[in-house]
Amino acid sequence: MADVETRHEWRVPRGILAAKAIAAAVCVALALLGDVAQAFLASVAAAGFAALALRDLIAPVRLAVDEGGVTVPAGFAGRERHSWNDVDRIRVDTRRRYGVTARLLEIDTGDQVHLFSRYDLGAPVVDVAEIVMRLRP
Template identity: 50%
Template structure:
């Protein structure tokens, strides 16, 4: 069984960002700055949600002889048999001087997208592994 998960560094960075935002919320409250309090409070809530998802559903993709399991929704899991997968593809795009590489798993009804930050390693080797595993 192959398992791909969010790297510890990414989870730690999101947790640190959440902590910094919470400290800024306290500072905004003490300073009496309502706008900063609301803005940083929303940022703290969003970062906390992303951090919680990374902790609860750390494994984003796993594959074995029977098929793959992907994260669906906030922290749910969905099992997909190999015969349900229509296409496994790597999509590369350049935008604003940055290169983005995404793994696409197409089941016909749904497309599941994974980045390097979801998988913990570059997407091309993951796609090659999945293609080799697929009967």
């Protein structure tokens, strides 16, 4: 059994899941009230929001780390495990545009770069990066 301090996981916050579900419902309502073109566009948006909400419901864990490595999303609702030997770099990418600061946790596994925002992790990206780096041997 893994020690509580050596295994961490971060999930999509329930508020984000609820926002996506509400957006899907609003788009369905707009599709029912609009003309043909508006109904088409609102239906496409509703399907997109519903798909994102369903993914968050089926696979809420976006990042899991332990002494053996990291587990990241793969495909729509799958997971992919990488050992620490496969992880080339862990860093926080910070960008400023139009007065807004965006931070992303970047985990480079050689063939792929996995990006996580605070909306994916439910926690500040810098705090998550510190924990991930502490667990990395």
